[in-house]
Amino acid sequence: MAIVAGVDFGTLSVRVTLLDSECGRLATASAEYLLKRRRDDPDYATQSHNDQMDALAQAARKALKESGVSGEAVQAIALDTTGSSVIPVDAQLQPLDDYYLWCDHRAKEEAREITELAHAENLEAIQWCGGVYSHEWGFAKLLHWLRHNPEKRSRFATALENCDMVASTLCGIRDPRAVTRSVCAMGHKWLWNPRWGGLPPQEFLSKLDPLFDGVREKLGGEYLTSDKLAGHLAPEWAERLGMRSGIPIPVGAFDAHWDAIGAGCHEGDAVNVVGTSTCIIAMQKAPTLVPGVCGVVPGSVHPAYTGVEAGLSATGDIFDAIARRADTSIAELSRGLERYRAGQTGLLRMSWDNGDRTILVNPELSGVTLGWNLIHTAQDELYAAIEGTALHTRIILERMEEYGVPLQRVINAGGIPQNNAVLNQVYADVLGKPVLVPDGVPTSLGSSIFALLAADAFATIEDAQAKVCLPFRIYLPRPHAQAVYNRLFQLYRRLYFALGKRDAPSVALGDILPELRNIATRATFS
Numbered sequence: 001m002a003i004v005a006g007v008d009f010g011t012l013s014v015r016v017t018l019l020d021s022e023c024g025r026l027a028t029a030s031a032e033y034l035l036k037r038r039r040d041d042p043d044y045a046t047q048s049h050n051d052q053m054d055a056l057a058q059a060a061r062k063a064l065k066e067s068g069v070s071g072e073a074v075q076a077i078a079l080d081t082t083g084s085s086v087i088p089v090d091a092q093l094q095p096l097d098d099y100y101l102w103c104d105h106r107a108k109e110e111a112r113e114i115t116e117l118a119h120a121e122n123l124e125a126i127q128w129c130g131g132v133y134s135h136e137w138g139f140a141k142l143l144h145w146l147r148h149n150p151e152k153r154s155r156f157a158t159a160l161e162n163c164d165m166v167a168s169t170l171c172g173i174r175d176p177r178a179v180t181r182s183v184c185a186m187g188h189k190w191l192w193n194p195r196w197g198g199l200p201p202q203e204f205l206s207k208l209d210p211l212f213d214g215v216r217e218k219l220g221g222e223y224l225t226s227d228k229l230a231g232h233l234a235p236e237w238a239e240r241l242g243m244r245s246g247i248p249i250p251v252g253a254f255d256a257h258w259d260a261i262g263a264g265c266h267e268g269d270a271v272n273v274v275g276t277s278t279c280i281i282a283m284q285k286a287p288t289l290v291p292g293v294c295g296v297v298p299g300s301v302h303p304a305y306t307g308v309e310a311g312l313s314a315t316g317d318i319f320d321a322i323a324r325r326a327d328t329s330i331a332e333l334s335r336g337l338e339r340y341r342a343g344q345t346g347l348l349r350m351s352w353d354n355g356d357r358t359i360l361v362n363p364e365l366s367g368v369t370l371g372w373n374l375i376h377t378a379q380d381e382l383y384a385a386i387e388g389t390a391l392h393t394r395i396i397l398e399r400m401e402e403y404g405v406p407l408q409r410v411i412n413a414g415g416i417p418q419n420n421a422v423l424n425q426v427y428a429d430v431l432g433k434p435v436l437v438p439d440g441v442p443t444s445l446g447s448s449i450f451a452l453l454a455a456d457a458f459a460t461i462e463d464a465q466a467k468v469c470l471p472f473r474i475y476l477p478r479p480h481a482q483a484v485y486n487r488l489f490q491l492y493r494r495l496y497f498a499l500g501k502r503d504a505p506s507v508a509l510g511d512i513l514p515e516l517r518n519i520a521t522r523a524t525f526s
Contacts, residue, residue: 002457003069005060005243006448007079008255009052009162011035011103011276016059017444018067018074021457024468027067028444031055036098043105046098049087052162053169060241071242076249077170077233078226078451081162083254084189086141088149089165091157092174097149099162100141103277103313105355107140108363110147114139117208118200125191125200130293132361136313137189139205146211153211158218161185163252164230170249172234179221180230184253186223187297188309194298198223224251225303226258226450227461248454256281256309256414257301258446261461263413263438264469267305268406270397272427274414276320277354278312278389280396288404292359293396302461308405310396314354315389316416318367321353322385326378333382337422342387342429342484345380346520347371348491348512349388350499359399360500368499371516386423390430391485391492397431411436411472415443421475429481430489436472445469484519491515 002021007014012035018026033051038044064071082102087095100107114133118126126133133140142159158176160168168179186192191200199205199219205212224230230251238245256279260271265283273279283305287296293310300307323330353367369381401407410433417424417437428435449464458464491512498507 002075002452002455003073004448004451004455004457005063005074005077006444006446006451007056007077008258008444008447009079009081009166010255011082011101014052014055014059015444016056016063017448018063018069019445019448019452019468021452021467026069027063028441029059029062029066031058031062035101041106043108045101045104047085047101048098049095049165049169052166056166057240060243064242072244074243074247076247076451076455077241077243078250078447078454079163079166079252080255080258080447081166081252083161083163083185084137084141085162086138086145086159087162087165088142088145088152088156088159089176090155091176093168093176093179096152096155097145100145102136103354104141105135105363107144108135110143111135111137111140111363114208117204121204121207123200123204124196125193127289128193128297129188129191129295130359130361131291133191134294134357134361135363136357138186139190142215143209143211147209158220161189163254167230167249167252170233170237171231172236173231176218177220180228180251181221181223182251182253183223183225183297184257184300184307187300188254188295188307190219192223225299226251226253227303227453229454250450250454253300254279256311257307258450259413259443260301260446261449261465262442262445262447262469263411264465264472265301265411268408269411270400270407270409271411271413272393274315274412274416274423276314276316277357278315278393278414280310280358280393282308282400282405282407284308284405290400290403290405292361292399294358308400310358310400312351312389312392313357314351318351318353318385318389319382322378322382328378330382333379334420334422337379337383340383340422341523342481343488343519344523345371345376345384346373346516347376347380347384348488348495348516349381349384350495351385351389351392352500356500358396362500365500368495370495371513371520386426387430387485387488388492390427391489392496393427394431394489395493395496409436410434411438413438413442415441424475425478428475428477430485432477432482432486434477435475437475438470439473440470442470484523487515487519
């Protein structure tokens, strides 16, 4: 028997789960921290490292108190975070600024420059991240910070992903050269891959901008998968967390990748981690390059497989925005959604409110809703937004399958599917596949699994999954709804590529609004 702590840093809070290898979850506690936004700059999103660590200590002590477990009994602690959330630090690993959070989109120009130079230089790495470097990723954010903080450049020693910064802090590491870096984070967001010796060549980085001179060396340290250790819990942090010092801390990863493991992901599964945004995670033995995805990285999800990441830039954020504009809550606006039929609103909602993460990788896109009339309500838009995120997910899954990623099952994980049966059913109808939903809260189970491995409680990830992962609730496609969504998907797909690409060929769209009305009429009177 082993008791471990699994930690999940989300966009607004940190969750700590205490888990017994035999009895399962003992307690879960969370603590919030501030997401800093600016009304005059919608691309701005930052977070304080100190706020995160204070919240971690608060949540850990709360979980210990609620469980009645002594901190001395905890045998390992593992953590995942959002990403790419980037923090510049000095030579003592002290923050020079806040995290550029995953949803900070200020680095659009830098991302465009990286993409263009990578193709001009035939940089192999660009093909492994779908052909487009994203404004959400590490090098773009670091370059943006260097360009806009000249007074801090002399103190810049390195930049760390959120998961590596937290692990280093907990281990008491103060030397950038002693840092371990997550293969998951650096592979998906920093163009790292052992195939070409790690990061892109310094020559390429310096050609991008002289501010990057020497940056490859500054991003040094050991790059490891999460079955390896970042270090051990330092006495200072043991005291703050209420645990004993010296317990192992495995190399961290991104929340969605470990959420997929905690949801029971195996090869052949697509896991939709649905929260404020959606991350779509798959695994494959042999790497297959897929245009438009967020990365194909050996060892990023499971050390023995190649991870594939894709996703939507906004999901729950869209639902929240619709409710907020209507001066109500999502819970209130969702009352009665179960009575809606496929396509009945006559609305077609593109989920680009925060840009497009996959497969267009275009931050300049914005939300579009077609089919409005004078009697549509906010609830109609909410239902159409659920349909729209499902249709966008189908675009992504079809692209992955087209390029050989094996997909037999769809698992809806993350926080939203646990409390939204309507969303799960719509996804099953739109995707035309059974949708499996963990029967309980899977968040932080993934981090708990890697903590159990670090504590030597299980020999393999699969052994740990078989013991601690939750059973599934299954949503089956309804034939009539599936037929409606097949029609709606053809319209969505045409709009997706016609409106989403600057160089899209001219496409006739005059039949879309009449067809939406026709679908809605049939849904209403059938």
